Amino acid sequence: MLHSKNKWHSPAADPDAIKDLARSLSISPLLSSLLIARGMTVDQEALSFMDGGAEEYHDPFLLKGMTEAVPRIRKALEDGEHILVYGDYDADGVSSTALMIFLLRHLGASFDIYIPHRSNEGYGLHNHALDWALQQGVSLVITVDTGISACSQIAYANELGMDVIVTDHHEPPELLPPAYALINPKLKDCNYPFKGLAGVGVAYKLAQALLGEDLPADWCEIVAIGTIADLMPLLGENRAMVRNGLISMRQSKFPGIRALLDVSGVTMATVNAVNIAFGMAPRINASGRLDHAGRAVTLLTTDRMEEAEQLAGELDLINKERQLVVDRIVVEASAQLEQKIGNGEVPPVIILASEGWNVGVVGIVASKLLDRYFRPVIILDIHPETGMCKGSARSIPGLDIYSALSSCSEHMDHFGGHPAAAGMSLHRDSLEAFIAGMESYANRVLTPDHFIPVIQADAEVSLSDLTLQGAAEMDRLAPFGMSNPMPRFIVRGATVKDTRTMGQGGKHLKLVLQQGQDSIESVAFGKGNLAGLLPAGTAIDVLAELSINEWNGSRKPQLMLQDLAVQHVQVFDLRGAADAVKHAQQIRDVLLPYSGNGPYRAAAVLRKDQISEQSQLKGISLWVYDKEAGILGAAEDTEEQTSGRTSLLCLMEMPETPEQLDAVLAAVSEADNIALLHPVREGRERLLIPTREHFKSLYKLIAPITAQPVPEHEVLLHLSRQSKLSIRMLTMMLDVFEELGFIEREQDFISFVTEPEAKSLTNSQHFVRLGQIAEMEQYFMESSTSQLQDWMLSRRLGVS
Structure with a gap:
């Protein structure tokens, strides 16, 4: 029995609604069910979601602050002012900075960029950076993907005589900074219709306000990278920008994007949101985690292919180094946790700290431990000299990690973030009190049900529903990502037809599943160790995504397994x-x-x-x-x-x-x-289910050699040479003869009884016993797995 890692939920299907929408739009019932599961039951709404259109773009001047920002930037251009673009070191910040570079180049502006170093400086606007900007002659600062909480820093910029325009998408604090203009769709008094823009999306709206219809269409490629990497919802305006960005990217003219796709092993013609999320974004992020994000900005904005290929190769190597660093810290953190809990329960919130844990990757480590234990996780790096701890948190749906940190604010020097992720810094002297406070908060908020991860599936289907046509049609729902996930299906009662491993070291699992006359290949990445537990014939339930496997010109549907369960022992x-x-x-x-x-x-x-x-x-x-x-x-x-x-x-x-x-x-x-x-045991050493013929033969052999008392061990040796029976079998058969009065045993000697009383073998308890033990041994030694399993489970029912 394999319990699924997650609870699977799927919406109750309305067959009539599915049939009606499928007929109305001339689509398959499978696609119709997916649209309905995503809340689109009206024909026009469903068509708009699948096909999109320019009407999804909103007027950039609906963003509060845009009417102030645009004239100020135009004035700076007219007066030849030197502008500073101040960004962030993650993929959204890098994309936002790159987009602003393209914008300011297009406008012919004089500008510099500044991105803080993650480890040396940390997130946000810094006064020392503003001092540097003043020395460069900067009079206007435009922040991207940061700045909404930088109250004191922007006040300092004002004192230096610099205006600051903030473009950001993070949650605004109660006290807003005194910027020349604040552009953030999440501002309370901002009436912008779509609140889910990434930092790069807000920067794009600024570019749209400045350029109007002259906005280059291929800049959506940059928007797609940052929006997907920052896990923004792929709905509404984001969906339109990402879709257009992906279309453009398939024929991209940006050397940096072409080179990044190449090192990521992605074919340009088929690039999709998943490729960006798992191929491009980690390499861009690696630059800011282990090096400086400026390298990634240069990659995205260079116009020289040779430079792009070199930088992409460097980011690829940095990403591989990042993976090794993450793997090491995960091992160390897991060992620390196991030692901490011993044989006890995993705490409601996992907080681990150590020296030498690169602060640039602790967020990834937290995510990996969350996946393993499904608990909120905080991983902290301790500076060996100052004792300062800097870390990242990742949380589960039941606990708002920002609220949890707020409840323990007195123990920290700084913190910030969202309900699902956050960052913080504190001194190691406060660590014990911080852990106690966080665990106390978690114990008040969380219940046992919160520790059971839930995955929402789109439908419960049969293998016959998962066709090549259905897989091809699903592309109309793309791009897939946050709030519009890749469709997931539950298939129950399939049978494993074939099991094998694939990849280096058998790391991955490949199954052929069958249900009635239908079969489909299924792949589970990283689950190769399950191969021995899923032999052919195993009844299995799976949660899977449907894809198309193309190989040597052949196209067929394929399942990508996300979770599985075996319901029987x-x-x-x-x-x-x-x-x-x-x-x-x-x-x-x-x-x-x-x-x-x-x-x-x-x-x-x-x-x-x-x-x-x-x-x-x-x-x-x-x-x-x-x-x-x-x-x-x-x-x-x-x-x-x-x-x-x-x-x-x-x-x-x-x-x-x-x-x-x-x-x-x-x-x-x-x-x-x-x-x-x-x-x-070897064949000759096994017991045989006794028969009358066995005892008849043994009787003939034993009679002549035991006419006089003979040591039992000599009798057994002689009999074993004369027959094919083991010493064990012969000993137990002699027990039967003794019980029936055919032989006598005295002081390890055996003598034959010449005229024994006639008795049936079945009257001997030893005979019955020998049969029972031999039958058990035959099952354990000779039967097939299925025969032995059925026999053992039937016995278990008898004793339960």
Whole structure:
């Protein structure tokens, strides 16, 4: 049994509404259902969403502050003033800065740019940068993607005789800065119809106000990068700008974009929002995380292909370095957390701090730990000399991290952000009180249900619904991103037809799923370790995205698995594994993310003489077989650790008797999964289900050699040479003969009874017992996985 990592929800489908919209727009029922799931039930509304149009652009002068900003910039141009573009170091800030460079070049302005260094300076407008700007002769500062909270800094700029125009999209504070003009759609008294612009979107609206119809169409390419990278909603005006940007990008004239697509492994002709999010944006962001964002700005604005290729290559290398840094910190942070919680529960908010954690990537680390534990996460880098901690937070839907930080503001020097993400700085002396305050706030706000991630699917479908035509039609809903995600489908009751791994080191999983006469290939990136747990024949539910796989001119639908579940108990067949301990540990670790929401418990059963050998089993309770009790705990805490539902039962050794097996199954009667890791005895060493012929043959062999008392070990050796039966089998058969009075045993000697009383074999309890043990051993040693699974589960039902 594999529990899904997330809860899956899909809207209740209205078959009539789906049918009516499909008929009205001449589209497939699949596409119709997707439109309805996204709230578009009216024909014209659905057509507008799919096809778009210029009517989605709003008048830039509806933005508060635009009527003041445009004349001031035009005056600066007329008077030859020197302008400073002040940006930010993330991909949105880089895109915004690049767009302003194109604008000011187009206008023939005199200008400089300034982007603070993430590690050395931090986010926002800085007074020392304004001092530098004054020395350069700057009289007008235009901020992009920053500035809405810079009250003291803008007041300082005013004292220096510089006007400041703020273009930003972050949440405005109660006290606004004394800027010459504030342009932010989120200002309370701003009536702009669309509030979801990225920083680059606000900069684009400024360019639109200044240039009107002369605005170059291909500047939407820059807008698309920043909007997607900053996870802005791909609805309304954003959707129009990103769609147009992607169309333009497929024939881009910007050397920087062409080079960046190339190093990202993206084909220009098919570039989409996902390529930007996972290919271009990380490389742009890497520049600001480990180096200086100015390199990325130069890449986007250069007009020389040679320079663009060099810079793109440099960003690619920086991004690879960033990945290594992130991986190292994730390992260190995870180890710190595991040590912190021991055998206890994960805290309601995870806060980890250490020296040497690059502040430029701690946000990524926080995101990765959030994905793993589904808790709000704060990762802090501690400066070894000053003791200052700088960090980033990422949160789950149930907790507004900005509000949580506000409740602990007395412990921090600075903080800011959004409900889902934030940054902060504090001294290490305040760290303990800060952690206590955050955990206290989280305990008040969060309930156990908040720790269960929920994924919203678009529909629950059959494999027959997921056609090539349906996959092609879905492109009409693109671009996909925030608030317009790639459609996700739930498929229940499919069967795994084929399982294999793919990629370097078998990192990825490839399944062929079948449902009735329909089958489809499915890929799950990063889930190659599940291959051994999903053999052919496994019934499976999946949450997946539908795509088109093109290879050698062939096109066919393909599923990209996002999550999966197996609803039945599974038996993992690793009988005879060379390193059973290693396999047990691996299965335990692989199953951990798929173990549901309760405590994760694993147990292993073995012989008493194996305890010392199995000490390497970590996080697994040990039980031993016992002749009297069936099984016993091998340690004082075993009963406590296996109380309640056991997620995984590992049989390191086959039970000796059916009673021992039943005792195991009764002790862990609700185990989700059973791993068979016992050694496989060679054929001759196995017990056979006894028959009358076996005993008839043995009787003939034993009669002549035991006319006089003979040591039992000599009898067994002689009989084993004369027959194909093992010593174990022969010993148990002698028990039957003794019980029936055919032989006598005395002081390890055996003698034949010449005229025994006639008795049926079935009267012997030892005969019945031998048959039961032999049947059990036959299942454990010789049966197929499915036969053994059915037999064990039927026995489990009998003892539960």
